[in-house]
Amino acid sequence: MKRTGTTHGVMKPGPATALLDEHEVPAHAVDLAAWLEQLPQSSAIEYLVALPLAQRADTFGYLPLHVQVEIARNMSRDELAQIITEMDADDRADLFNSLTAAEQQRLMRSLAQEEREDILRLSAHAEGTVGAIMTTDYATLSATMNAQDAIAALRRSAPEKETIYRSYVLDAQRRLMGSVRLHELILAADTTLVEDIMDSTPISVSVNADQEEAARMIAHYNFLAVPVVDSEARMVGIVTHDDAADAMQAETTEDFQKISTVLPFKQSLREVGIGVLYSRRVIWLSLLIFGNLFSGAGIAYFEETIVAYVSLVFFLPLLIDSSGNAGSQSATLMVRALATGDVQLKHWRDLILRELLIAAALGATMALLVLPIGVLRGGPSIALVVGLTMFFLVIVGSLVGMSLPFLLSRLRLDPAMASGPLVTSISDAVGVLVYFSIATLVLRM
Amino acid sequence: MKRTGTTHGVMKPGPATALLDEHEVPAHAVDLAAWLEQLPQSSAIEYLVALPLAQRADTFGYLPLHVQVEIARNMSRDELAQIITEMDADDRADLFNSLTAAEQQRLMRSLAQEEREDILRLSAHAEGTVGAIMTTDYATLSATMNAQDAIAALRRSAPEKETIYRSYVLDAQRRLMGSVRLHELILAADTTLVEDIMDSTPISVSVNADQEEAARMIAHYNFLAVPVVDSEARMVGIVTHDDAADAMQAETTEDFQKISTVLPFKQSLREVGIGVLYSRRVIWLSLLIFGNLFSGAGIAYFEETIVAYVSLVFFLPLLIDSSGNAGSQSATLMVRALATGDVQLKHWRDLILRELLIAAALGATMALLVLPIGVLRGGPSIALVVGLTMFFLVIVGSLVGMSLPFLLSRLRLDPAMASGPLVTSISDAVGVLVYFSIATLVLRM
Numbered sequence: 001m002k003r004t005g006t007t008h009g010v011m012k013p014g015p016a017t018a019l020l021d022e023h024e025v026p027a028h029a030v031d032l033a034a035w036l037e038q039l040p041q042s043s044a045i046e047y048l049v050a051l052p053l054a055q056r057a058d059t060f061g062y063l064p065l066h067v068q069v070e071i072a073r074n075m076s077r078d079e080l081a082q083i084i085t086e087m088d089a090d091d092r093a094d095l096f097n098s099l100t101a102a103e104q105q106r107l108m109r110s111l112a113q114e115e116r117e118d119i120l121r122l123s124a125h126a127e128g129t130v131g132a133i134m135t136t137d138y139a140t141l142s143a144t145m146n147a148q149d150a151i152a153a154l155r156r157s158a159p160e161k162e163t164i165y166r167s168y169v170l171d172a173q174r175r176l177m178g179s180v181r182l183h184e185l186i187l188a189a190d191t192t193l194v195e196d197i198m199d200s201t202p203i204s205v206s207v208n209a210d211q212e213e214a215a216r217m218i219a220h221y222n223f224l225a226v227p228v229v230d231s232e233a234r235m236v237g238i239v240t241h242d243d244a245a246d247a248m249q250a251e252t253t254e255d256f257q258k259i260s261t262v263l264p265f266k267q268s269l270r271e272v273g274i275g276v277l278y279s280r281r282v283i284w285l286s287l288l289i290f291g292n293l294f295s296g297a298g299i300a301y302f303e304e305t306i307v308a309y310v311s312l313v314f315f316l317p318l319l320i321d322s323s324g325n326a327g328s329q330s331a332t333l334m335v336r337a338l339a340t341g342d343v344q345l346k347h348w349r350d351l352i353l354r355e356l357l358i359a360a361a362l363g364a365t366m367a368l369l370v371l372p373i374g375v376l377r378g379g380p381s382i383a384l385v386v387g388l389t390m391f392f393l394v395i396v397g398s399l400v401g402m403s404l405p406f407l408l409s410r411l412r413l414d415p416a417m418a419s420g421p422l423v424t425s426i427s428d429a430v431g432v433l434v435y436f437s438i439a440t441l442v443l444r445m
Numbered sequence: 446m447k448r449t450g451t452t453h454g455v456m457k458p459g460p461a462t463a464l465l466d467e468h469e470v471p472a473h474a475v476d477l478a479a480w481l482e483q484l485p486q487s488s489a490i491e492y493l494v495a496l497p498l499a500q501r502a503d504t505f506g507y508l509p510l511h512v513q514v515e516i517a518r519n520m521s522r523d524e525l526a527q528i529i530t531e532m533d534a535d536d537r538a539d540l541f542n543s544l545t546a547a548e549q550q551r552l553m554r555s556l557a558q559e560e561r562e563d564i565l566r567l568s569a570h571a572e573g574t575v576g577a578i579m580t581t582d583y584a585t586l587s588a589t590m591n592a593q594d595a596i597a598a599l600r601r602s603a604p605e606k607e608t609i610y611r612s613y614v615l616d617a618q619r620r621l622m623g624s625v626r627l628h629e630l631i632l633a634a635d636t637t638l639v640e641d642i643m644d645s646t647p648i649s650v651s652v653n654a655d656q657e658e659a660a661r662m663i664a665h666y667n668f669l670a671v672p673v674v675d676s677e678a679r680m681v682g683i684v685t686h687d688d689a690a691d692a693m694q695a696e697t698t699e700d701f702q703k704i705s706t707v708l709p710f711k712q713s714l715r716e717v718g719i720g721v722l723y724s725r726r727v728i729w730l731s732l733l734i735f736g737n738l739f740s741g742a743g744i745a746y747f748e749e750t751i752v753a754y755v756s757l758v759f760f761l762p763l764l765i766d767s768s769g770n771a772g773s774q775s776a777t778l779m780v781r782a783l784a785t786g787d788v789q790l791k792h793w794r795d796l797i798l799r800e801l802l803i804a805a806a807l808g809a810t811m812a813l814l815v816l817p818i819g820v821l822r823g824g825p826s827i828a829l830v831v832g833l834t835m836f837f838l839v840i841v842g843s844l845v846g847m848s849l850p851f852l853l854s855r856l857r858l859d860p861a862m863a864s865g866p867l868v869t870s871i872s873d874a875v876g877v878l879v880y881f882s883i884a885t886l887v888l889r890m
Contacts, residue, residue, distance in 0.1 A: 027646050030666055155631055164628060165610050182627060183609060186600055201472045219694070221475055222687040224669065241686060242667040249664075252697055253781055256704075260777030260865065261770060269782040270792060274799060278806050281774050285807060285839075288770055289814055292763035299759050300822075310752055313761075314744050317873050318737035320762060325706060325733055325866040329726050332705030336698055337714040347715060354719060361723050362730060369734055377745075394730075420705065420865040421770040428762050 029055060033062035045071055049079060057086035069098045072107075081110035088162065090135040090243065093122035130214045131207040133247055134228045134237035139167040141194050143177060148190035154182070162240055168227055169198050174234040176202050176227055204229045207236055212251055215244040216341060255339055258416035259332055261285065284421065291425035295320070298432035305440050311378040312439055315370075315386050320431035322366055323393035324424030327401030330355060331418045334405040338415045348406045352399070359398035363391040385442050389435045396434070397427040474500060478507035490516055494524060502531035509716075514543045517552075526555035533607060535580040535688065538567035567682075575659045576652040578692055579673045579682035584612040586639050588622060593635035599627065607685055613672055614643050619679040621647050621672055649674045652681055657696055660689040661786060700784055703861035704777055706730065729866065736870035740765070743877035750885050756823040757884055760815075760831050765876035767811055768838035769869030772846030775800060776863045779850040783860045793851045797844070804843035808836040830887050834880045841879070842872040 026032050036044045036059065048056055048071070060068060060083050072080055072095065084092055084107065096104060096119045108116055118136055125131025139161045141150050154164045169178045178198035188197050204227045205214045217226050218241050226244075228237040254264045261284035265272055299306070306312060337343035343351070367387040374383030401423045405415035471477050481489045481504065493501055493516070505513060505528050517525055517540065529537055529552065541549060541564050553561055563581055570576025584606045586595050599609045612630075614623045623643035633642050649672045650659045662671050663686050671689075673682040699709045706729035710717055744751065751757060782788035788796070812832040819828025846868045850860035 028648075028666065151631065158628060158632055164631075182631075183603060186596065186609075186627075187603055203473070219687070219690055221473060241690075242664070245664055245686075245690060249785065253785065256701075256777055256781040259701075259704075260774045262774050262778060268787045269778055270788055270796070274803055274806075278803050281771070281803070282807055282810055285767060285770055285774075285811060286814055289763060289767065289811065292766050293818070295762040296759040296822075299762070300756075303755055303758075306758060307752065307755055310748055311745075313748075313751060313758060314741040316758075316761065317740040317744070317765065317877070318734060321737050321740075321866070321869065321873065322730060322734065324869075325730055326726070328865060329705045329707050329730075332701055333707060333714055336701040340694065340698065342713045343715055351715070354722075358719055358723050358726070361719075362727055365727055366730060366734065369731055373738070377741075420773060421766070424766065424769075424869075428766065432762070 029058040030062050032059045037063060037067055041070060041074065045074060049075075053082060053086055057083050061087050061091040065094060065098055068095050072099070073103070077106065077110050080107065084111065085115055088135060089118050089122055089137050090133060093119055097123050125207065128211055129207065130205055130209045130211055130228055130239060131237075133211055133214070133243045134207070134239045135162050135243075136237050137162045138225070138227070138235075138238040139164045140235075141167045141169055141180065143169050143171075143193070143195035143198065145194045146190060147185050147188040147192045147194070147197070150180075150185050150194055151182075154185075162238070163225060165224055168202075168235060168238075169194060170235055173232075176204055176229060176233065176235045178202050179227065202227060204235070205239070206231070211239075211244070211247040214239040215248040215251075218244045219248075252339070255335065255416045258414060259335055259419045261288070261419045261421045284419070288421055288425050291422070292428065294429035295425075295432045298429060298436065302432075302436035302440065305436055305443070309378075309382070309439065309443060311382060312385070312436070314377055315374070315382075315389075316432075316435070318370070319386065319389050319393055319435055320428045321424075322390060323397035323427040323431045324420070325397070326359065326362060326394045327397035327423035327427045328420035330359075330398045330401035331404055331420060331423045334402055335416050335418060338405055338409060345406060345409055348403075352402065355398055355402045356395070359395040360391075362398065363394035366394050367391040381443055385435075385439045388442075389431075389438050392434055392438075393427065393431050396430050397423070400426050400430075474503040475507050477504045482508060482512055486515060486519065490519060494520075498527060498531055502528050506532050506536040509713075510539060510543055513540050517544070518548070522551065522555050525552065529556065530560055533580060534563050534567055534582050535578060538564055542568050570652065573656055574652065575650055575654045575656055575673055575684060576682075578656055578659070578688045579652070579684045580607050580688075581682050582607045583670070583672070583680075583683040584609045585680075586612045586614055586625065588614050588616075588638070588640035588643070590639045591635060592630050592633040592637045592639070592642070595625075595630050595639055596627075599630075607683070608670060610669055613647075613680060613683075614639060615680055618677075621649055621674060621678065621680045623647050624672065647672060649680070650684070651676070656684075656689070656692040659684040660693040660696075663689045664693075697784070700780065700861040703859060704780055704864045706733070706864045706866045729864070733866055733870050736867070737873065739874035740870075740877045743874060743881065747877075747881035747885065750881055750888070754823075754827070754884065754888060756827060757830070757881070759822055760819070760827075760834075761877075761880070763815070764831065764834050764838055764880055765873045766869075767835060768842035768872040768876045769865070770842070771804065771807060771839045772842035772868035772872045773865035775804075775843045775846030776849055776865065776868045779847055780861050780863060783850055783854060790851065790854055793848075797847065800843055800847045801840070804840040805836075807843065808839035811839050812836040826888055830880075830884045833887075834876075834883050837879055837883075838872065838876050841875050842868070845871050845875075 026035050036047060039047070048060060051059060063071070096107070099107065122136065137160060139154055139157060141153060145153065154167065158164045165182045166179050168176060169180065171177050178200040179202050180194055180198040184197045203217065203221065205217055207228050207230050214226055217223065218239070223241065225238040225240045227235055228239060230236050257264050263280040263283055265276055265280050267276070334343065367390040370390050371383050371387045374386040401418070404418035404423060408417050409415045471480050481492060484492070493505060496504060508516070541552070544552065567581065582605060584599055584602060586598060590598065599612065603609045610627045611624050613621060614625065616622050623645040624647050625639055625643040629642045648662065648666065650662055652673050652675050659671055662668065663684070668686065670683040670685045672680055673684060675681050702709050708725040708728055710721055710725050712721070779788065812835040815835050816828050816832045819831040849863035849868060853862050854860045
């Protein structure tokens with residue numbers, strides 16, 4: 001998290017003001033960072049160094065990571081150390097992880113021990129875990145303090161903390177006993193003890209848990225932050241609501257990528273390289289070729305029927321696409337519902353029956369729509385074949401699309417792999433077999 | 446927003462405790478609501494009424510809206526009025542909007558004037574606008590108060606406010622002059638004036654703006670809440686980060702629905718009725734039938750070629766699917782990037798060239814993969830036809846998929862309508878034409 005103080009802070013008077021005032025410079029660190037990003041690097045560094053230190057570190061923290069790294073490489077070691085010392089612990093660890101080993105060593109030498117230890121602690125966590133997005137800058141209070149002393153203590157420590165709106169109460173082993181809101185401290189009488197107003201059933205998340213778990217917890221309870229504990233229930237950090245929201249947004253983007261058969265990439269679509277995007281897209285496109293060969297094999301098997309009734313080919317794209325489309329609908333709805341927690345594995349039984357009813361209704365509707373076209377193009381027998389096939393294929397497609405995300409989830413794979421194209425390939429192959437089997441049966445009779 | 450106090454609050458001692466202690470009852474209002482939801486309604490009401498009033502209103506507010514309505518209908522008018530008075534202003538307005546006109550009238554008669562006016566003001570805003578998710582329970586301070594008096598004022602008003610972590614400073618016309626964080630008030634000397642520490646470049650959102658705009662602003666600046674102003678710049682409410690996150694989540698779910706050709710529905714996938722889901726799915730499935738007729742017409746046009754070279758049909762699903770898959774990839778990536786703001790309309794020119802390069806690389810790869818299959822199944826000429834077609838179709842599919850979301854956005858339609866199935870239908874029709882044209886050309890030569 002960026003401390004809300006300076007993200008919403010006005011430009012403080014200082015040596016930079018005169019320099020910056022000549023241009024139309026945004027007042028908020030977020031906007032200022034976006035503005036600096038568009039300047040040539042040497043000017044960006046010049047502006048940055050001219051800012052008061054607190055604002056400098058904040059603005060720097062809002063730059064995209066690859067820009068931070070470039071700037072870090074072109075700054076003097078002392079200037080960099082100053083900024084790094086002032087940065088939020090989690091942003092600092094992210095930057096550190098993006099440097100080369102040699103750069104990391106050089107940087108470490110210019111930092112004080114506290115920052116060194118903090119960086120090493122935070123940068124050790126695996127990507128995707130709660131540890132990788134938590135921060136260690138949280139406020140703690142002792143259970144036996146009174147409200148007045150607690151507020152005084154927060155006043156002293158506030159500038160270094162990400163938030164003082166909730167403070168955590170730890171025992172001698174740093175185990176989480178409870179938490180107390182600034183709100184409550186302000187409302188309480190001066191002599192009230194922290195332990196008497198603290199919430200003593202604190203909800204926490206494990207440092208090794210998935211980031212999504214922290215995000216879901218924050219969304220579920222409307223928290224500003226959730227405390228993070230290690231395997232021995234000792235408090236090691238907090239995840240703030242904004243960092244959790246960022247993690248959730250990235251996760252959702254990944255789901256969008258997966259359901260369109262693109263392997264996940266982290267960069268912005270505007271900035272990702274051609275090579276990276278090619279490699280992320282080509283894998284599934286190629287794999288699906290082999291999936292489609294099954295459809296081709298089905299067609300080869302029924303070549304005689306096709307030559308005898310070539311008008312059947314007219315309806316082929318229509319039938320297999322409809323089945324694939326119905327399947328994509330079911331799959332995407334299910335992928336999203338599993339991701340938001342709206343639906344869980346155990347709901348499969350309840351949902352399959354409903355899906356069957358809906359699919360039957362959809363299949364009947366589509367069959368009715370396609371019947372007149374069948375009569376027009378091929379006569380009553382062809383129409384019968386096409387109508388029957390449509391009815392069955394929409395049901396098959398829907399059931400495949402609905403079940404695949406559950407199956408993947410059951411196998412501990414990501415349900416989002418149940419992409420529209422994968423469902424389409426499967427229902428295409430089934431579709432060809434069903435279509436020409438029905439045709440052979442009906443037309444040869 | 447639900448006030449964080451009671452969402453994270455412990456069970457307060459009261460008449461309910463004894464009753465509730467006999468069962469394993471969750472301590473948090475969120476969890477308590479989920480637990481009550483599973484009970485028969487009469488027991489749920491019994492438990493609810495036994496809770497202390499503040500917790501009762503909070504827990505009630507966390508129930509899904511349709512459950513709230515049912516319970517409201519089966520409660521005595523006085524009990525209901527008590528809960529309604531204590532509820533958050535935004536939740537109260539939502540409930541009010543879900544009642545029948547007669548129920549609304551009856552309810553209004555049992556409420557005090559303040560709540561009546563509040564309900565009427567909030568329930569007037571159109572769905573999807575900032576006004577519909579804002580709350581009027583925000584804290585205000587006067588610019589000329591000192592820090593000590595300001596904290597005392599917040600202490601008095603805190604129980605009625607959604608958040609006191611940021612207070613808003615208004616002029617005599619209720620225009621927003623600035624805002625000040627509780628954090629800053631605590632750190633300031635007692636005699637410091639609010640106007641000297643307030644942030645006087647406040648960022649606000651219009652009451653008529655799209656909910657997404659408030660959500661993006663909160664995410665962009667890491668705000669806890671964003672102030673809402675009317676057309677005359679008067680402050681009328683705040684949108685809190687959790688309500689914005691809920692709105693954003695709903696919006697994203699809608700995007701997932703649209704890219705899979707399901708018309709948006711608001712209910713949970715687990716709770717939505719069969720009829721609703723059928724009607725939301727059948728429209729696009731039926732429309733796409735007519736799209737697929739173009740493919741069929743193409744096939745009919747080339748019937749002679751097909752009869753002469755029936756092995757061409759073997760490759761038909763493979764070729765048109767590959768084109769559709771590449772197009773779905775591009776379309777989904779673009780829909781998501783437009784939704785997150787990563788990509789904007791003006792970037793179309795930059796991106797189309799890159800897309801062309803990537804699509805050419807993908808097309809070449811896919812053509813190479815399919816060539817040996819072509820040789821095996823149909824000999825060198827067929828292989829040439831299939832390879833060439835694959836190369837062109839992957840490019841066509843990608844360009845259609847990439848451009849369609851931009852085009853829709855340019856026409857002020859939702860880019861998420863550029864669903865995989867729509868892109869697939871378009872590239873299928875193009876695919877059939879390209880395939881058999883190339884075949885006729887190469888094979889008849």
